[in-house]
Amino acid sequence: MLKDKTAIAGIGETKFAKKLGPSELELASEAIVMALEDAGIDAKEVDGLASYTMESNDEVAVARNIGAGEISFFSQIHYGGGAGPGCVGHLAMAVATGQCRVGVAWRSRKRGSGKRPWASQSVLEPSVSNCWTRPWGLLRPVDEIGLLTRRYMHEYGATREHLCNVALAARKHANRNPNAVMHDRPLTREDYMKARWISEPLCLFDNCLETDGALACVVVSAERARDCRQKPVYIHSFGQGLPPEHNTMQNYFCDDPLRGPAWTCAAQLFRNSDIQPAEIDVAQLYDAFSPLIILSLEGYGFCKRGEGAAFTEGGAIELGGRLPVNTSGGGMSEAYVHGFNLINEGVRQMRGSSTSQVEGAESCLVTAGEGVPTSAVLLRN
Amino acid sequence: MSQARGLTPPIDELNAPFYEAARAGELQLMQCAKCERYLHPPRPMCPACHSTATRWQRMSGRGTIWSFVVPHPPLLPEFMDVAPYAVIAVTLAEHPALRLLGNLVSGPGGAINEIDPATIRIGEPVRVIFEPLTPEIHLPRWVRA
Numbered sequence: 001m002l003k004d005k006t007a008i009a010g011i012g013e014t015k016f017a018k019k020l021g022p023s024e025l026e027l028a029s030e031a032i033v034m035a036l037e038d039a040g041i042d043a044k045e046v047d048g049l050a051s052y053t054m055e056s057n058d059e060v061a062v063a064r065n066i067g068a069g070e071i072s073f074f075s076q077i078h079y080g081g082g083a084g085p086g087c088v089g090h091l092a093m094a095v096a097t098g099q100c101r102v103g104v105a106w107r108s109r110k111r112g113s114g115k116r117p118w119a120s121q122s123v124l125e126p127s128v129s130n131c132w133t134r135p136w137g138l139l140r141p142v143d144e145i146g147l148l149t150r151r152y153m154h155e156y157g158a159t160r161e162h163l164c165n166v167a168l169a170a171r172k173h174a175n176r177n178p179n180a181v182m183h184d185r186p187l188t189r190e191d192y193m194k195a196r197w198i199s200e201p202l203c204l205f206d207n208c209l210e211t212d213g214a215l216a217c218v219v220v221s222a223e224r225a226r227d228c229r230q231k232p233v234y235i236h237s238f239g240q241g242l243p244p245e246h247n248t249m250q251n252y253f254c255d256d257p258l259r260g261p262a263w264t265c266a267a268q269l270f271r272n273s274d275i276q277p278a279e280i281d282v283a284q285l286y287d288a289f290s291p292l293i294i295l296s297l298e299g300y301g302f303c304k305r306g307e308g309a310a311f312t313e314g315g316a317i318e319l320g321g322r323l324p325v326n327t328s329g330g331g332m333s334e335a336y337v338h339g340f341n342l343i344n345e346g347v348r349q350m351r352g353s354s355t356s357q358v359e360g361a362e363s364c365l366v367t368a369g370e371g372v373p374t375s376a377v378l379l380r381n
Numbered sequence: 382m383s384q385a386r387g388l389t390p391p392i393d394e395l396n397a398p399f400y401e402a403a404r405a406g407e408l409q410l411m412q413c414a415k416c417e418r419y420l421h422p423p424r425p426m427c428p429a430c431h432s433t434a435t436r437w438q439r440m441s442g443r444g445t446i447w448s449f450v451v452p453h454p455p456l457l458p459e460f461m462d463v464a465p466y467a468v469i470a471v472t473l474a475e476h477p478a479l480r481l482l483g484n485l486v487s488g489p490g491g492a493i494n495e496i497d498p499a500t501i502r503i504g505e506p507v508r509v510i511f512e513p514l515t516p517e518i519h520l521p522r523w524v525r526a
Binding site: 245255 | 392
């Protein structure tokens with residue numbers, strides 16, 4: 001079993017902004033070098049690499065820039081925002097089984113100044129399921145999730161007030177985090193209710209930011225981590241999730257579209273965990289769109305099915321609440337780098353160094369995107 | 382033309398019978414020839430019985446609105462002129478997990494933005510009609526039943 005055999009020993013990240021000058025390769029290399037410095041490990045010791053299939057910098061380019069040693073393990077994980085904790089989990093398995101000793105996971109993306117992926121999809125590819133959605137104008141991820149959200153609201157009585165709770169919690173945490181893109185930009189309920197639609201029922205503030213930036217973390221054995229510069233953050237358990245009949249972002253062709261990959265991932269994650277949902281102190285839940293947090297609260301067992309929206313009431317997901325969520329501001333208010341900033345914030349919470357530190361926190365769940373084949377890690381200190 | 386030209390799916394071996402039926406004004410979906418499980422979107426193997434024998438089954442063309450969403454710009458150029466418009470998901474009468482994406486219109490030739498989204502209700506009964514987008518691609522659209 002993987003339990004606490006490995007740890008995150010270092011994290012690194014560049015600045016976050018709508019537009020950064022350096023290339024994605026330069027940003028990736030900088031973030032990785034910072035993570036290695038944080039851990040106190042020489043780049044020549046790096047022998048494992050993991051990233052997203054959507055990452056534009058491959059292992060060769062990264063290894064040649066950071067001066068990595070003899071790489072004996074490399075892995076890439078598919079499904080965009082579903083990949084982040086999966087990279088950490090794959091490295092943890094590789095370290096725990098002796099396939100490598102110093103693993104680096106990273107994501108670098110200029111999504112702020114670069115192009116929007118959906119905007120280049122005017123030509124449909126044969127035999128792809130979006131041939132059954134795009135011809136009717138269901139074009140962007142926000143449209144695909146908006147359709148699920150409307151159904152969720154209908155089934156469970158959720159309202160825009162609940163979605164707003166998610167957006168406001170993220171912004172409050174970002175306002176405490178000087179590295180957050182939205183640090184100086186307060187958000188009110190009135191601002192939210194007056195915001196322009198992107199895809200009804202989702203407005204501007206239900207969407208993540210569009211950000212340039214890169215992040216990385218270093219995974220080593222628990223023994224090695226105890227000799228590193230920082231307090232070890234143990235990888236307590238790890239899961240991935242792809243449920244039967246699932247169809248990624250166009251998940252309408254199955255019995256129960258609202259029971260997404262989070263449920264499958266959670267079952268695996270908690271099967272091998274000494275820590276159960278009710279005992280978790282803080283969570284970083286993937287938030288490309290606000291409803292994904294509500295669905296994740298249900299999928300990972302923080303509440304029952306249909307109760308995720310109500311869970312957000314009364315400041316429950318804000319610092320000081322029952323389960324503070326996305327304490328750096330997350331994808332909606334810190335930076336959107338395909339969810340990797342949630343990993344680094346999870347590490348800071350376990351080190352006790354978050355700008356919205358949960359007092360005495362001993363465990364933190366970090367998830368990838370609900371709505372796509374996904375992954376999650378449970379961190380402890 | 383009452384509407385912008387949309388995105389046209391490429392015809393391949395998996396969807397050709399669907400569009401052939403659509404040109405004839407019929408809604409047909411793929412079904413496993415052995416165990417009769419519906420296979421939508423179409424695929425070469427039945428996940429229930431592993432048969433690769435498939436056939437195309439005529440559907441009633443009736444269903445109910447499962448959900449809908451109303452995209453606003455920025456959008457692909459093909460949809461900018463008609464935005465905002467509603468995209469609906471329709472649960473077909475034949476099976477609760479069988480859903481098609483579509484647009485609600487008042488009748489043949491109707492623009493996809495002609496129905497006020499504020500009037501659309503989840504659970505509304507609808508029936509299919511077909512809109513010729515190109516000579517080859519006739520897309521299903523839906524009218525209130």
